[in-house]
Amino acid sequence: DVKVTQSSRYLVKRTGEKVFLECVQDMDHENMFWYRQDPGLGLRLIYFSYDVKMKEKGDIPEGYSVSREKKERFSLILESASTNQTSMYLCASSHQGAPSYEQYFGPGTRLTVT
Amino acid sequence: AQKITQTQPGMFVQEKEAVTLDCTYDTSDPSYGLFWYKQPSSGEMIFLIYQGSYDQQNATEGRYSLNFQKARKSANLVISASQLGDSAMYFCAMREGRWDMRFGAGTRLTVKP
Numbered sequence: 138d139v140k141v142t143q144s145s146r147y148l149v150k151r152t153g154e155k156v157f158l159e160c161v162q163d164m165d166h167e168n169m170f171w172y173r174q175d176p177g178l179g180l181r182l183i184y185f186s187y188d189v190k191m192k193e194k195g196d197i198p199e200g201y202s203v204s205r206e207k208k209e210r211f212s213l214i215l216e217s218a219s220t221n222q223t224s225m226y227l228c229a230s231s232h233q234g235a236p237s238y239e240q241y242f243g244p245g246t247r248l249t250v251t
Numbered sequence: 252a253q254k255i256t257q258t259q260p261g262m263f264v265q266e267k268e269a270v271t272l273d274c275t276y277d278t279s280d281p282s283y284g285l286f287w288y289k290q291p292s293s294g295e296m297i298f299l300i301y302q303g304s305y306d307q308q309n310a311t312e313g314r315y316s317l318n319f320q321k322a323r324k325s326a327n328l329v330i331s332a333s334q335l336g337d338s339a340m341y342f343c344a345m346r347e348g349r350w351d352m353r354f355g356a357g358t359r360l361t362v363k364p
Contacts (some may be wrong), residue, residue, distance in 0.1 A: 146294075168350050179255075179342060179354040187350060216306055227296065231350065237303065238349055242296035 140164070143228055149249045156215040158246050160228030161233035165231040169204060169211035170240065185234070186211055200205040203219075218250045254278065255345050257355035264333045264364050271318070271344040272328040272358050274343030284346040285326040287317065292358070299341075302326060333362045 139222040144159035160169065168187050172195075173178040182195030184203040192203050200222060203214045211230075215222055225247050256275045264270035267336045276285065287299040302317045310317040317361040318327040323346075330337055 170352075171348070177280075177356055179356045180344075181354075182352070186351055205296070225294065228294075233349060237286075237301045238299060238346055239286065239298055240352060242288075245294040247294070248255075 141228055141241050143192060143226075143243040143246050145249050146244060149247075149251065150215075150218050151207035151251055154215075154218045154250075155217050156248070157247070158213040158215075158226055158228075159232075160211045160243055161209055162211075162228075162230040162241070163209065164201075164230065164232070164241070165208065166241075168231040168238075168240075169205065170229040170231075171201075171211065171213045172227045173197070173226055176227065180227060185212065187201055190239070192230050218248075220250050222248065223250045224248060228234070238251070254353040255343055255355035257307075257343055257358050258356045260356070261359045261361070263350060263361050267318060267332055268338060269329060269331045270333055270360065272330070272341050272343075272360065274326045274328065276324050276326060277344075278324075278345065278347055280347045282347075285317065285319070286344040286346065286352075287315070287328045288324075288335045288342045288344065288354075289337075289339045290342065296342070300328070307361045329359075335362050335364060 141162045170182040170185040186205040204213045228243040231240045283304045285302045289297045300312045314331045316329045340357045346352045
């Protein structure tokens with residue numbers, strides 16, 4: 138079974154703090170993704186990575202950065218957290234060779250910025 | 252412009268009945284993939300079913316089937332014999348290229364006993 142894990146299920150941070158969200162997958166997938174999920178908006182792509190040290194901006198990269206130093210780990214960084222970054226954050230991974238490129242998701246991190 | 256549209260914010264169905272969740276999409280790419288995911292209250296997104304744009308037959312996975320109407324650009328999910336455990340948010344998604352995945356806003360399904 139594919140396993141995607143995220144470092145925290147719930148996180149509370151203060152405005153201005155630097156926040157790290159970690160994601161690890163154990164299936165040797167090349168692609169990894171970070172989404173945020175807000176009610177009525179579905180999932181929106183923040184960043185994705187198709188290889189170690191490679192990253193591409195998604196639809197809403199402002200205020201975020203990412204790091205992928207190892208194939209299995211993809212980190213999302215909020216440089217200076219703001220209240221409008223309160224959201225559910227979902228990490229996903231996929232295999233480049235799969236015909237469907239189906240994405241497997243982690244359990245999510247619910248971040249509250251106060 | 253919206254790439255994926257789910258027009259039903261909420262749906263109710265009686266246990267053991269079938270239900271159809273609507274999804275329309277917009278793309279000019281001839282090669283694309285369509286997905287449905289289920290998100291229970293626990294938060295994890297669970298993959299349900301996939302349809303490739305070149306697939307001739309509608310995809311089926313157990314009680315789930317995808318009603319793919321290419322000319323109408325619709326990819327409705329049909330759940331047969333609903334169970335209480337089917338109560339969840341359901342998301343339709345479309346992949347263009349190898350990693351560009353777009354999600355709809357979701358439909359909250361409630362199964363009544």
